[in-house]
Amino acid sequence: MKFEVTILGSSSATPVFNRNPTAQLLNSNEKFYLIDCGEGTQQQLIRFGIKASKIDMVFISHLHGDHYFGLIGLLSTMHLNGRIKPFLIFAPAALKDILEIQFKYSETHLKYELEFYAIDADEPKLIYENTDLTVETIVLNHRIPCTGFRFTQKKRLRRVIVEKLEAEQIQTEYYPMLKRGLDITMPDGRVLLNEEYTIDSDAPRSYCYCSDTLADGTYEHMLNGCTTLYHEATFMDDMLERANITHHSTALQAAQIAKRNNVRNLIIGHFSSRYKSLAPLLEEARTVFPEVELAIEGETYTI
Structure with a gap:
């Protein structure tokens, strides 16, 4: 079952030469969820060969421009390209007014x-x-109201062992009951024990997205046990005072959060434009949590 995220933008506040403002695309079994939509997002979709027409919804974490300035352009392009199916927007209430006034005056x-x-x-x-x-929303601590998001796949039905069922000439009409975990008594009196004819599905996976936040611990209960955590790491820890003032996190703090909450994998992003090389941020995080990767634009990460 496909569950993966593609990084479209990884920069904080302003675009830099090779990094764009925040945007990500989550693919869960060919259903596409846009997470934030910074300036230039539709250009990034084109660059990486992703059709905007496949996207049916967006989740906006907060109303700092580097997380939503690309949305009006994307919505307008969908209109010009003839989109007719609805588009869902989950965002702070004020964004509705912002979009309406843009459309009104154009x-x-x-x-x-x-x-x-x-x-x-x-x-x-x-x-x-x-x-x-x-x-689900994750309540973050930023300079303005801000939420992260937790995407959790649902538990799948059990998988039937088709070869065994066919060998014993069990009709397909019984398959749905077996998938639901039921034992079945056949007309001839035989009992099909579910555990002998099915295999349990994989454990559900989850993706947690923490956009902009002070690393104050208040939201960590929402991250516990998630498969992959994306956490902002705007600064290195020698800039901790600056991170606290601006309500951001450091690479070291992101790694500590991942370790405390039994996260399997960590992706760090939202990098300050002061960093030309991102290797030092990765090295800092790996001193605490080895299973960490940088959010690299155009890269797709399996969750």
């Missing part, structure tokens, strides 16, 4: 419907659910 009337769902940063909440996964 006299743009979208050919498709925008479904807007306001999220707040008061407490963690389930904000979206389908047959594939759930999305």
Whole structure:
């Protein structure tokens, strides 16, 4: 089952020569979820061969421009390209006003419907659910209201051992019951024990996204045991005072958070433009948590 994230932008605050403002694309079984949409996101989609038409929703963490300035352009391009299916937006309530005034003064009337769902940063909440996964907010501590997101795949049905069932001439009409974990009594009195004819599905995977935050520990309960954590690492730890003033985190803090919360893998990003080379941030994080990678634009990470 595919569960992977592609980095579209990894820079903080401003774009630099080879790094763009924050944006990511999560692919869960060919359903695509855009996470933040910094300036230039649609250019990055084109650059990496990703069709915007496949994306049906976006999750915006907060209203600093480097996390949403690319959205109006993306929505407008979808309109010009003839999109007709609805597009879902999960974001702070004020973004609705921002979009409406942009469309008002450009006299743009979208050919498709925008479904807007306001999220707040008061407490963690389930904000979206389908047959594939759930999305919950993670309340972060930034200079303005800000949330991260936890994407958790749902447990799959058990997998039937087709070869064994066919060899024993068990009709396919019984397969759905076996997949649900039931034992079955056949018309001839035979009992099919579920554990003998099925295999348990893989444990559900989860992806936690922490965009901009002071590393104060208040949100860590939402990260516990997640498969892959993306955590901002704007600065190195020698800039801790600056990180605290701006309500950001360091690479060392991100690694400590991953270690404390039994995270399997860590991706760090949202790098300050002061760093031309990102190797020192990676080295700093690995002193605490070895299973860490840099968020590199265009790279896809399996969760």
